[in-house]
Amino acid sequence: GAGVSQSPSNKVTEKGKDVELRCDPISGHTALYWYRQSLGQGLEFLIYFQGNSAPDKSGLPSDRFSAERTGGSVSTLTIQRTQQEDSAVYLCASSLFAGGNTEAFFGQGTRLTVV
């Protein structure tokens, strides 16, 4: 596709339910990132997939959060037993290479609201 695509754009869920957020990166991009943007705050790093290497999961806030990247392309971020503090915009980005000097292209994000 032309850019990074995320779905759904908005998700409202009840506290305690599980949610899955999807990210389609730009074709051919080897690196994929997930960030969380809370109201009035910056972007919080969650997880980073870099080609065939083991992902950097150091930013995941709890074991309720997990992510997969299948076939080096589509990624799914799963939040189990959602809590109200999980409400935020979840952003996905991809870059051509895994190096830190390459531009990251961001999707429009998924706005998650836990009620």
Add this chain to the structure above:
Amino acid sequence: AQSVTQLDSQVPVFEEAPVELRCNYSSSVSVYLFWYVQYPNQGLQLLLKYLSGSTLVKGINGFEAEFNKSQTSFHLRKPSVHISDTAEYFCAVSGYTGRRALTFGSGTRLQVQP
């Protein structure tokens, strides 16, 4: 590990006035530096980046930034702002080694007033 500090959460400025958005970073390794912009209801897009070489880098829409290694700063400037520059601006850093993902600051909201 890296961290980024954007001291100003909001910067109000009148149209056609100059502006500077401040960014300081800390890192135990050499870094690459970026500024991203997020217009209302849009995704983030790259404004400019410093990888190596000249410490003054120019980006889109007339913005520029200067890398100062001794002060660990990467301030963003524009000599004359427009209403359309109203947006959230994020400074970010990534390391040559270790974590390659971007570490972002908390953002600065630039509000350009007529």
